[in-house]
Amino acid sequence: MHNAKIYCLCLHNKVLPIIKKLGYVPVGLGNDNFSKEWLRDNTLDNISHKNKYYSEYSFNYWFWKNILPKMQDNAWVGFCGYREYWGNKKKITKDSKVEDVVLRKIPTEWKNYDTIVGEHLYINNLKFSKLIKRGIWSLIRNPTALFKSKRNIRFHFDMWHGNGNLDKAIDLLNDNDREDFRKYTRQNISFSRGCMFVCRSKKIMNDYYSSLFPWLERCENIFGFDLKGYGNVRIYGFLAERYHSYWFNKYTKALLWPVIFYDITK
16 A cells, blocks of 8 residues: 555455555465465464454554564554455445555545544444344343433443443453543444554554553453354454544544445455
């Protein structure tokens, strides 16, 4: 990508030509038979064995330990996935190709910001049938969630990733963030979409990772790895997704930017 380095995290070797055409850095996660052209998270200092549970963040850990210390400061670096990209604000039609709608150059609008995070995903617009089917115990715990305006991040996490699990995790946060993040999850009905950000400060990225990964490691003492069901198996990735939305907005001058869904495997 021109004037930036964007790491595109993928599960399939077959998408390599498209990632290269976009000018992104191809990162292979999981167990596919990746060629040598891929960057992998299973070398040097790594937690690749946790990828099943940490999702994209097994690579973020690898980046933090092995790339960030050597990286030039004040250079835009970011992350996306093979199904979620930074958009260039062009309208997507049925005939759109991925290279037509994906960001390929840093916009001038970014020059006054430290970080770029995804536009917010609102999680309170649930069908009543889904609310009853998946959220009955969460409703008992928080009956005000019958009202859309009260279906906050905490309630949504309870529904999909285990009743009370978010509160248990927040209890293990550092003193500077524990109560602020707790308040954030109870006052907000949206968070930045995807585990994606773009940043141009080594210090900001190091501060973020230095807060995130020790916290997730402490959470392992509670949740472990004998987890069942998609919503629980990837609980560390889902915790990181909510935390990254909070952290970058608290500590940096952040700009919300469109994230588009485009599955290049189809």
